[in-house]
Amino acid sequence: MLDVNTKQHTQENPECEQGGCSHRRFNRLYVELAPRVLGYLLRRMPSRADAEDVLQETFLAAYAGRQQYRGSAQPLAWLLGIARRRCADRLRQPEYRGLVERDEQDSHDLAQAVANALTLEAAVQALPPTLQEALELIVLQQLTYKEASALLGTPQGTLKWRVHEATRLLRLRLTTSENPK
Numbered sequence: 001m002l003d004v005n006t007k008q009h010t011q012e013n014p015e016c017e018q019g020g021c022s023h024r025r026f027n028r029l030y031v032e033l034a035p036r037v038l039g040y041l042l043r044r045m046p047s048r049a050d051a052e053d054v055l056q057e058t059f060l061a062a063y064a065g066r067q068q069y070r071g072s073a074q075p076l077a078w079l080l081g082i083a084r085r086r087c088a089d090r091l092r093q094p095e096y097r098g099l100v101e102r103d104e105q106d107s108h109d110l111a112q113a114v115a116n117a118l119t120l121e122a123a124v125q126a127l128p129p130t131l132q133e134a135l136e137l138i139v140l141q142q143l144t145y146k147e148a149s150a151l152l153g154t155p156q157g158t159l160k161w162r163v164h165e166a167t168r169l170l171r172l173r174l175t176t177s178e179n180p181k
Contacts, residue, residue: 058083077147134162
């Protein structure tokens with residue numbers, strides 16, 4: 001895992017300069033983690049273009065704030081926290097209020113997906129937002145409960161319950177949709 005902690009300098013880590021990580025080291029961080037952050041944003045934003053814009057804003061903010069990175073969380077958790085806040089900021093803008101449909105390309109991609117994937121997606125979307133987010137961070141982004149708890153500002157026990165409840169509801173909905181009465 002890449003370490004963007006700026007306390008290690010020169011001899012221990014030749015890629016870091018006095019006062020922060022080099023452009024090359026941050027570029028490697030981008031190459032390694034941008035696809036996962038983009039995946040998170042694609043599920044939050046109404047279109048791929050919006051998700052890509054927020055991804056760029058996220059990494060610009062991370063680069064600008066790399067001096068404040070304390071190293072107490074994995075870089076992915078740190079970046080997802082930034083992405084989450086940037087996404088919320090973007091969705092509060094007037095042009096995004098009430099927007100619920102994805103752009104045409106995303107709709108086309110979903111139309112080509114396997115029927116089971118569509119059923120699962122619909123079931124996940126039907127979950128309350130707090131359960132969706134918990135499930136996404138733990139299952140899809142593979143954060144630890146400790147990392148996700150710190151990111152969301154939620155106790156670990158509450159987060160574990162949310163993942164359990166999301167799983168239970170998904171199982172119930174998918175079982176019901178396979179055996180309609």
